[in-house]
Amino acid sequence: MKAILPILAVATLNAGCAATPSPADSRDQFMATLQGMCGQRFEGAQSYAVDPNNEFAGKKISTQVNCSAADIRMPVQVGEDRSRTWIFTRPQAGLELRHDHRYPDGKPHKVTMYGGMAKEGGTARSQAFLADKYTADLVPGAETNVWTVTLSEDGKTLTYRLERHAKPRAEFVLQRMPG
Known part of the structure; x- marks a missing residue:
């Protein structure tokens, strides 16, 4: 009987460990959040910019969430520019x-x-992306860029924010369109 108790204790501990789920990866959760937005359209404008007279100033900004098995693409239209x-x-x-x-x-x-x-x-609704070496080599001064993409809890607001040298540089706030 004494020999059985330690085996039962180990089996119980192992069962408890197996039943404990591993923490979900927020990157997978974020992609799942974006997948849940497939086909949705967002419109808005620039809410902040270091240079208030930049190419986005005063223009409507829109995007639609397009999903495939390989990626999620969000074509961004600024005024008439679809580039x-x-x-x-x-x-x-x-x-x-x-x-x-x-x-x-x-x-x-x-x-x-x-x-x-x-x-x-x-998180499942917000991720910050750090500039890589390719970006640093391609765009002078962008080595410290951080792009943060956030979807509000109610799923109605998409915010895209760019920081450089730990200071806000630009932000777009887009609202989900009906239909």
Whole structure:
């Protein structure tokens, strides 16, 4: 009987460990949140910019969430300009945001595919992406860029924020459109 008790105790501990779920990865949760937004359209405007006279000033900004098995793409329209797309992917190395910029004929812009990987500590509704080496080499001064993409708890507001050198540089606030 004495020999059985330690075995039962170990079996009970192991069963308890097996039943304890591992913490969910916030990067997977964020991608699932974006997947849940497939087909939704958001419109808004720039809410902040270091340079108030930049190319986004006074223009309507819109995007629609387009999903595939490989990625989530959010083409961004600024006024009549449709040259930008935010691309979210979940490679084995983490969660990635890229900015795809194109000329009107569809050819890649010379400054394109910049971005980086999500840093630790994100949530299912908000992730911050740190500029990678490619971005630092491509865009002078962007080595400290952090892009934060957040969806409000009610799913109605999408916020895209850029910081550089730990200071706000630009922010867009977009509202979900009906239908």
